[in-house]
Amino acid sequence: MALQSLHYTNGQFEVLDQLLLPHEIKYVTIKNCEDGWNVIKRMQVRGAPLIGIVAALSLAVELRAMTFESTDHLFEHVTKQLEYLVTSRPTAVNISEVNDQLLAKLLADVLSKKLSLKEIQERVITEAEAYELADVNINMTLARHGAEHILARYQGQSVRILTHCNTGSLATAGYGTALGVVRYLHEQKRLERCFCTETRPYNQGSRLTAFELVHDKIPGTLICDSMASVLMKEQNISAVVVGADRVVANGDTANKIGTYQLAVAAKYHKVPFYVAAPGTSIDVNLSSGDEIEIEERPSSEMTAINGVAIAAPGIDCWNPAFDVTPAELITGGIITELGVLAPSQLEDKFTTKDREKKMF
CATH class of the missing domain: 3.40.50.10470 (Translation initiation factor eif-2b; domain 2)
Structure with missing residues (x-):
């Protein structure tokens, strides 16, 4: 079985600390976007596809623990956190792709006015979580x-x-x-x-x-x-x-x-x-x-x-x-x-x- 760079199950997220390889295999728990930014910046995780996925899942796990007063509050928070994550490694385009795609989908959901605040929040989480499986399928092809x-x-x-x-x-x-x-x-x-x-x-x-x-x-x-x-x-x-x-x-x-x-x-x-x-x-x-x-x-x-x-x-x-x-x-x-x-x-x-x- 190939080495696993991350584990994400039921909103629990951890990444393999690659700074310790090849001498030690240890996973670091990610609870929010700040944790995600830190492991990317410190190069505990690296590789263009992976850092985009870590950024997305960091947002997903953070949002699972939050409640929002309004769709405007949700939109402002997601925008701020994604822009923050992009600053961790600017050369790789993948985090910017996550930023652009999630914001576009969030904006579309907000403007549709057909979804409740809770439904929009769940949509953002689901879209962020989709990056992991999509990446594996893309890589194999x-x-x-x-x-x-x-x-x-x-x-x-x-x-x-x-x-x-x-x-x-x-x-x-x-x-x-x-x-x-x-x-x-x-x-x-x-x-x-x-x-x-x-x-x-x-x-x-x-x-x-x-x-x-x-x-x-x-x-x-x-x-x-x-x-x-x-x-x-x-x-x-x-x-x-x-x-x-x-x-x-x-x-x-x-x-x-x-x-x-x-x-x-x-x-x-x-x-x-x-x-x-x-x-x-x-x-x-x-x-x-x-x-x-x-x-x-x-x-x-x-x-x-x-x-x-x-x-x-x-x-x-x-x-x-x-x-x-x-x-x-x-x-x-x-x-x-x-x-x-x-x-x-x-x-x-x-x-x-x-x-x-x-x-x-």
């Missing part, structure tokens, strides 16, 4: 599309995949995006090996992806970030498959720092480069990657590991959490639940209306 597309390139032969950061069940509600493609290939007995980068400075590859590969008995090999180019040269890599925190209208993709250099190396070595992105990570409201806000993280993430200093005291640091890969380097395609798309197809396939239909 996305993974199948990606795996079949890669296998078609190699006439069904077993393949060797390089991935970056963590995009598995720990970054989603279940199954995974890029690592979901790997998981599907393994289930079909067509995965020879998955190589994962350590993903400095936060080590999501060595701490989390390696942990998932070992836990799920998927053949895996860990490499240092600086080994990726020579790996492509010498180890017969079939494809690079990475996740995404935001894909904009022209196909430019923000993902964990280090993704851009993998795409450059893959282009040079003629290795197909894929981005696995559910519709909730696709933002057609931005025209290019130049418009994406890139989060910068504390220098302590670079200069220390688990509180142990590894850098010279006093050195200046630059620590962007993400980089942007230009669409022209995504040579394999963008793997979505609607199929594997060329960057030029995104705007037609993923309008705001399409995303709302797909999620609910």
Whole structure:
């Protein structure tokens, strides 16, 4: 059984504290939006799909414990809390998607004047809770599309995949995006090996992806970030498959720092480069990657590991959490639940209306 990033049952919500992995499996109880904001900001939970789900479920569990005087009071509270949750990690579009979709549905319910205050509150809770199941279903469909597309390139032969950061069940509600493609290939007995980068400075590859590969008995090999180019040269890599925190209208993709250099190396070595992105990570409201806000993280993430200093005291640091890969380097395609798309197809396939239909 794959690792579970969260448990949500009957309004009880807890998330796996990923800062403790791989040494300890411990769940943190979430009772309100402030708890949700904190676990996202501290990176106790991370991964673009997962943080959107955690934001939604944080709101749901908070609303279950509240009563409101009026629909205006409810609307003001939900608006304020969703806007607050968005500030926890600004680069990933998923929390903004939760914000936009829930507010749109809430406003529609309020304006309809056909539902009672209690009914509207329950509708918001139900819609927020729907994100978890929807994410798992989307990931499984996305993974199948990606795996079949890669296998078609190699006439069904077993393949060797390089991935970056963590995009598995720990970054989603279940199954995974890029690592979901790997998981599907393994289930079909067509995965020879998955190589994962350590993903400095936060080590999501060595701490989390390696942990998932070992836990799920998927053949895996860990490499240092600086080994990726020579790996492509010498180890017969079939494809690079990475996740995404935001894909904009022209196909430019923000993902964990280090993704851009993998795409450059893959282009040079003629290795197909894929981005696995559910519709909730696709933002057609931005025209290019130049418009994406890139989060910068504390220098302590670079200069220390688990509180142990590894850098010279006093050195200046630059620590962007993400980089942007230009669409022209995504040579394999963008793997979505609607199929594997060329960057030029995104705007037609993923309008705001399409995303709302797909999620609910």
